[in-house]
Amino acid sequence: MSDIALDKPAETFDEQAAPATQVRSYWQSVFYRLRHDPVTLFFAAIVLLVVLAAIFAPLIAPFDPYKESIIARLKPFGWKDHWLGTDELGRDMLSRLIYGGRVSLLMGVVPVLIASLVGGMLGVVGGFAGGRLNTAIMRTMDVFYAFPSVLLAVAIAGAMGGGIGNGMMALTLVFIPPMCRVAETATTQIRSLDYIEAARATGAGTFKVIRYHVLGNVLGPVFVYASSLVSVSILLASGLSFLGLGVRPPTPDWGLMLSTLRQSIYVVPFVCAAPGAVIFVTSISFNLVSDGLRAAMDVRM
Amino acid sequence: MIFYILRRILYAIPIALGVSVVCFSLVYIAPGDPLQTVMPPDATAETIEIVKHAYGFDKPIPIQYVIWLGHLLTGDLGMSIATRRPVILEVTDALANTSLLALFAVPLSFIIGYTMGAVAGCFPGRWLDRLVTGTAVVGVSLPNYWLGIVLVVFFAVEYSLLPATGMGPSGSTNFHIFEWSSARYLVLPVFTLAMIPIGILARTTRAAVAEVRNQDFVQTLRAKGLSEFAVIRHVLKNSLPQVMAVMGLQFGYLLGGSILVETVFTWPGSGFLLSKAIINRDVPVLQGTILTLSLVFVATNLVVDLLQSLVDPRIRRA
Numbered sequence: 001m002s003d004i005a006l007d008k009p010a011e012t013f014d015e016q017a018a019p020a021t022q023v024r025s026y027w028q029s030v031f032y033r034l035r036h037d038p039v040t041l042f043f044a045a046i047v048l049l050v051v052l053a054a055i056f057a058p059l060i061a062p063f064d065p066y067k068e069s070i071i072a073r074l075k076p077f078g079w080k081d082h083w084l085g086t087d088e089l090g091r092d093m094l095s096r097l098i099y100g101g102r103v104s105l106l107m108g109v110v111p112v113l114i115a116s117l118v119g120g121m122l123g124v125v126g127g128f129a130g131g132r133l134n135t136a137i138m139r140t141m142d143v144f145y146a147f148p149s150v151l152l153a154v155a156i157a158g159a160m161g162g163g164i165g166n167g168m169m170a171l172t173l174v175f176i177p178p179m180c181r182v183a184e185t186a187t188t189q190i191r192s193l194d195y196i197e198a199a200r201a202t203g204a205g206t207f208k209v210i211r212y213h214v215l216g217n218v219l220g221p222v223f224v225y226a227s228s229l230v231s232v233s234i235l236l237a238s239g240l241s242f243l244g245l246g247v248r249p250p251t252p253d254w255g256l257m258l259s260t261l262r263q264s265i266y267v268v269p270f271v272c273a274a275p276g277a278v279i280f281v282t283s284i285s286f287n288l289v290s291d292g293l294r295a296a297m298d299v300r301m
Numbered sequence: 302m303i304f305y306i307l308r309r310i311l312y313a314i315p316i317a318l319g320v321s322v323v324c325f326s327l328v329y330i331a332p333g334d335p336l337q338t339v340m341p342p343d344a345t346a347e348t349i350e351i352v353k354h355a356y357g358f359d360k361p362i363p364i365q366y367v368i369w370l371g372h373l374l375t376g377d378l379g380m381s382i383a384t385r386r387p388v389i390l391e392v393t394d395a396l397a398n399t400s401l402l403a404l405f406a407v408p409l410s411f412i413i414g415y416t417m418g419a420v421a422g423c424f425p426g427r428w429l430d431r432l433v434t435g436t437a438v439v440g441v442s443l444p445n446y447w448l449g450i451v452l453v454v455f456f457a458v459e460y461s462l463l464p465a466t467g468m469g470p471s472g473s474t475n476f477h478i479f480e481w482s483s484a485r486y487l488v489l490p491v492f493t494l495a496m497i498p499i500g501i502l503a504r505t506t507r508a509a510v511a512e513v514r515n516q517d518f519v520q521t522l523r524a525k526g527l528s529e530f531a532v533i534r535h536v537l538k539n540s541l542p543q544v545m546a547v548m549g550l551q552f553g554y555l556l557g558g559s560i561l562v563e564t565v566f567t568w569p570g571s572g573f574l575l576s577k578a579i580i581n582r583d584v585p586v587l588q589g590t591i592l593t594l595s596l597v598f599v600a601t602n603l604v605v606d607l608l609q610s611l612v613d614p615r616i617r618r619a
Contacts, residue, residue, distance in 0.1 A: 140319070149557070151556075152557075155324075155587065159587065160330055242446055243564065243579065244579070262450060273447070276450065279444045284438060
């Protein structure tokens with residue numbers, strides 16, 4: 001008999017106000033999918049752990065990573081509070097691994113960031129301008145594609161001499177061409193779509209069209225691709241250090257530790273294998289997080 | 302078809318020239334003077350001038366490049382600073398040994414990776430797919446030099462089943478592939494080298510197969526009443542060009558990526574030569590090795606592209 005709306009006016013209206021089929025925004029659905037992906041969450045937690053350990057290394061590390069001791073050389077796991085043993089100069093392995101994350105993560109992330117910026121920009125400019133400029137940019141990139149990536153990194157780092165800076169520069173140069181190609185492909189696909197034409201027709205300048213209409217669509221693929229490169233970058237960086245082209249001793253770095261401990265592998269095999277295991281766990285975690293992001297963001301490469 | 306082949310070959314020439322420019326400039330991005338490594342520190346300015354002139358370093362850089370390119374075309378890559386042998390001999394010897402590794406690692410990774418990926422792609426979402434995908438991620442995330450060290454500890458030190466390093470007592474001069482006493486030296490490096498391509502190939506094949514399975518023609522095949530086996534055959538055939546492209550890239554990565562594996566196993570290949578050149582700061586060898594490996598890579602890509610167009614006629618028209 002009576003209208004429900006009259007009995008409880010305010011609340012009912014509130015409920016009705018929300019649309020029956022609530023449409024999630026793109027980012028909402030991405031986060032929704034990520035939240036319901038236990039594998040990605042698990043490995044994201046590991047990544048977070050490694051990053052936090054590297055940042056707060058001085059607070060966490062049980063010993064001084066540089067403190068040497070002649071009597072405590074090459075001790076196995078669990079020897080006198082050294083949970084992961086000691087290295088060839090008697091330094092605590094756990095502390096060195098924690099500190100080592102600083103350099104390794106830095107060399108994993110910084111080259112990818114710079115390459116995404118530079119390569120992404122070149123790709124967007126080339127893809128949007130088209131014509132001769134695009135051909136010039138992409139053919140130059142093709143030349144760098146003609147080198148296997150490890151080889152290019154080794155060549156540049158080898159010619160310039162080792163060190164963190166040169167190593168990062170070499171890795172950046174390795175990552176710019178593929179990054180440029182990803183951005184260029186995405187831009188070229190969008191450029192000919194109607195809404196870009198519409199935006200131009202309303203009088204938007206080139207810069208505005210790129211800023212508001214192109215970047216939003218290029219960012220997804222670039223971001224996903226960049227996330228997949230971090231693991232590659234960590235592996236390559238530790239490889240460079242392993243060859244003596246990255247960090248110089250005594251700075252702790254996973255690749256360098258692996259290289260210097262190689263001779264002692266018959267004495268304390270597990271201790272010597274530890275840096276490699278840490279590289280592996282970090283790299284696979286970044287890889288799986290990147291796979292999860294790609295699935296959640298529904299980006300096809 | 303002839304036109305496609307010609308066009309593709311013509312396209313490879315500027316790439317090869319570009320590669321040579323990058324390799325040429327390696328000498329100039331090296332810190333200090335290119336002559337610094339060969340000159341004694343107390344050389345007089347006069348001597349430096351004479352040597353500079355003898356090596357042609359007093360000419361403008363573009364002219365130097367043209368001269369260098371001319372030498373290159375006659376097979377002259379300069380002299381090794383460390384061994385005083387022509388670089389071209391050092392590189393070809395080393396490349397032969399690396400090719401030996403690649404000769405086994407390429408088919409091995411193709412067979413294992415392709416099978417894994419095809420199986421996973423045919424049963425998407427099932428436990429078999431998860432197993433394969435998981436193994437493939439492990440493959441691409443493992444530092445392969447570390448895997449090499451672990452394998453050496455396990456197979457050579459703990460159980461002494463296989464030799465740890467090298468190519469045998471008399472090196473590459475007395476190496477016979479068909480005799481187990483030589484071939485056993487190949488087992489660990491080949492397997493270590495194949496690890497990353499196996500992972501990458503399994504992932505690519507899985508994606509390609511899963512994508513082809515979703516295309517309309519598969520539905521048509523089923524509607525025609527083809528057996529599941531015959532359908533899978535069609536799917537695999539259609540996924541092949543994409544997989545071949547990746548395999549071609551992987552061949553290049555085997556050549557380049559072998560540097561770490563060869564260093565671990567002290568395998569006297571091009572990667573080992575490269576790491577020795579880095580330690581000795583032997584720039585001519587560094588330059589020559591990288592140039593040769595990259596040109597081999599360019600040639601491989603050319604062959605792969607042509608093979609691809611043979612398998613898939615659609616590519617020729619693109």
